[in-house]
Amino acid sequence: MATDTLHRRGLMFILSSPSGAGKTTIARRLLEQDKEIRLSVSVTTRPMRPGEIDGKDYHFVSQAEFDRMVEEDEFYEWAHVFDHCYGTPKSQIRTGLKAGEDFLFDIDWQGTQQLYQKDQQDVVRVFLLPPSIEELRRRLNGRATDSEVVIQARMDRARAEISHWDGYDYVVVNDNIDLCFDKVRQILEAERMRRQRQTGLIGFVRELMK
Numbered sequence: 001m002a003t004d005t006l007h008r009r010g011l012m013f014i015l016s017s018p019s020g021a022g023k024t025t026i027a028r029r030l031l032e033q034d035k036e037i038r039l040s041v042s043v044t045t046r047p048m049r050p051g052e053i054d055g056k057d058y059h060f061v062s063q064a065e066f067d068r069m070v071e072e073d074e075f076y077e078w079a080h081v082f083d084h085c086y087g088t089p090k091s092q093i094r095t096g097l098k099a100g101e102d103f104l105f106d107i108d109w110q111g112t113q114q115l116y117q118k119d120q121q122d123v124v125r126v127f128l129l130p131p132s133i134e135e136l137r138r139r140l141n142g143r144a145t146d147s148e149v150v151i152q153a154r155m156d157r158a159r160a161e162i163s164h165w166d167g168y169d170y171v172v173v174n175d176n177i178d179l180c181f182d183k184v185r186q187i188l189e190a191e192r193m194r195r196q197r198q199t200g201l202i203g204f205v206r207e208l209m210k
């Protein structure tokens, strides 16, 4: 029996979607209700939105600082998204994953691919779809955090983002927020029940088989 199955391995639980489909909303609710999962706080060069907190929602940095971090290989993955740079810093998750902690990633498909290539066994990829393109625009407008130019750029990119839907393990339509949240939570719970995620399972099974 492989020795690594004796230790619980942390999950890398990824939520992706076209911009505005609702992944941040679902992620926040999950983090509130599930104390066993932590957010991987990304680094970004985009300006802070009203209500966002530096260090909690993102680490907001200058382009020069982001470039330095790339140069010094401080990212698990990073990508250009909507004219800005976004990246997952290695520092916070490296130790946590080793210790068996679960991490939530709100990242795009480019980041998802990079994480999956590095660690297929521990990555769970969930993609959220909006119920319609019209509703996606309504949500971006309703959020009222971005200019019309920024919203249009995100809408222009939505179809391209959606085209990556088949690169995910699970796809959930975010129509009703409560139903969508329940489904995402069920996926997380089911993935936690996998053999290699359960601390002490092997010992327990051995006892049963004595």
Ligand SMILES: Nc1ncnc2c1ncn2[C@@H]1O[C@H](COP(=O)(O)OP(=O)(O)OP(=O)(O)O)[C@@H](O)[C@H]1O
Residues within 6 Å of the ligand: 017, 018, 019, 020, 021, 022, 023, 024, 025, 026, 139, 140, 142, 143, 174, 175, 176, 177, 178, 180
């Ligand atoms: N099921 C839903 N029904 C109605 N409104 C929703 C639903 N889910 C999210 N919203 C609203 O849609 C807006 C966009 O949601 P959110 O910011 O979570 O999207 P996002 O996918 O994280 O976008 P981005 O990629 O730009 O960060 C928010 O105002 C949010 O309250």
Ligand SMILES: Nc1nc2c(ncn2[C@@H]2O[C@H](COP(=O)(O)O)[C@@H](O)[C@H]2O)c(=O)[nH]1
Residues within 6 Å of the ligand: 016, 017, 018, 019, 042, 043, 046, 077, 078, 079, 081, 082, 086, 087, 088, 106, 107, 108, 109, 110, 111, 112
């Ligand atoms: N590849 C990565 N993508 C990321 C990361 N952090 C966020 N994102 C994605 O960027 C867009 C835009 O986000 P917004 O907060 O400006 O609306 C969205 O799809 C995020 O999921 C990251 O570290 N790496």
